[in-house]
Amino acid sequence: MQGSLATRVPTTRRYLMCPPRFFAVDYVINPWMDPTQPVSADVAMAQWTELRDTYRRLGHTVEEIDPQPGLPDMVFAANSGTVVDGRVLGSRFRAPQRAAEAEHFRRWFVEHGYRDITMPEKINEAEGDFAWTGTLLLAGTGFRTDPAAHAEAQEVLGVPVVSLQLVDPRYYHLDTALFVLAEATDTTRAQIVYYPDAFSAGSRRVLERLFPDAVLATREDAECFGLNGVSDGRNVVLPVEATRLGERLAERGYEPVYVDISELRKAGGGPKCCTLEIRKG
Numbered sequence: 001m002q003g004s005l006a007t008r009v010p011t012t013r014r015y016l017m018c019p020p021r022f023f024a025v026d027y028v029i030n031p032w033m034d035p036t037q038p039v040s041a042d043v044a045m046a047q048w049t050e051l052r053d054t055y056r057r058l059g060h061t062v063e064e065i066d067p068q069p070g071l072p073d074m075v076f077a078a079n080s081g082t083v084v085d086g087r088v089l090g091s092r093f094r095a096p097q098r099a100a101e102a103e104h105f106r107r108w109f110v111e112h113g114y115r116d117i118t119m120p121e122k123i124n125e126a127e128g129d130f131a132w133t134g135t136l137l138l139a140g141t142g143f144r145t146d147p148a149a150h151a152e153a154q155e156v157l158g159v160p161v162v163s164l165q166l167v168d169p170r171y172y173h174l175d176t177a178l179f180v181l182a183e184a185t186d187t188t189r190a191q192i193v194y195y196p197d198a199f200s201a202g203s204r205r206v207l208e209r210l211f212p213d214a215v216l217a218t219r220e221d222a223e224c225f226g227l228n229g230v231s232d233g234r235n236v237v238l239p240v241e242a243t244r245l246g247e248r249l250a251e252r253g254y255e256p257v258y259v260d261i262s263e264l265r266k267a268g269g270g271p272k273c274c275t276l277e278i279r280k281g
């Protein structure tokens with residue numbers, strides 16, 4: 001269903017987030033990070049708080065994990081777990097600087113009563129490279145998550161995985177290049193938005209075949225991290241710079257909700273990176 005007459009129905013979500021108390025840009029593991037530029041943990045905290053409160057205003061539940069000193073990227077919670085139907089697949093980071101985050105998140109899930117938790121053997125940066133459509137797990141590779149982690153995720157989570165090849169280092173995680181606007185239990189009805197140039201020719205053909213009705217983002221949308229949005233099926237949380245994309249989503253019946261994440265972008269992250277979705281099933 002397309003067009004402004006579409007009625008978009010939001011569904012209540014459960015998110016896990018990590019306050020950026022120890023936020024910094026001390027090392028370089030993606031093209032957005034520059035340790036010579038000033039960074040303020042206070043500004044990051046104010047922006048993160050606004051993001052968390054935005055989710056709560058929209059009616060979603062937000063749980064918080066304690067940040068840890070020495071792990072400045074821990075605010076990017078989406079990289080630490082993929083949860084489908086209450087099954088938790090943890091993470092294994094490519095960069096040694098982030099490796100210790102995985103265990104803190106594993107412990108959080110244990111302490112909060114999750115029993116079906118698997119830690120991956122392959123490099124797996126969780127929702128940074130995995131996006132759930134309601135029936136399929138779209139899975140990125142090329143820069144971070146090992147392609148073998150896609151097969152591992154399929155086995156652990158018991159859901160079909162579709163591998164997609166990322167080709168531009170600025171869009172090093174799938175969630176910088178694609179997000180799900182509306183999940184659906186019928187594969188062909190899920191709605192996504194993506195930036196075609198971030199994908200190999202073969203992966204673009206896969207996306208066209210699976211999602212002929214997708215919203216195609218522009219370079220301008222991608223450069224401001226507009227593809228790092230979070231949708232509840234109606235409300236779409238976007239970086240404040242992504243107004244052009246927001247207008248196009250509004251034409252399709254979505255409600256753009258803008259947040260300023262400029263400080264977090266200095267580490268290469270946006271709204272989605274800060275937001276791990278817990279799908280209890």
Ligand SMILES: CN(C)C(=N)NCCC[C@H](N)C(=O)O
Nearest residue numbers: 030076128173267268269273
């Ligand atoms: C949208 N993205 C890319 C994320 N899912 N996570 C952000 C991770 C940032 C961190 N400095 C890193 O390079 O790992």
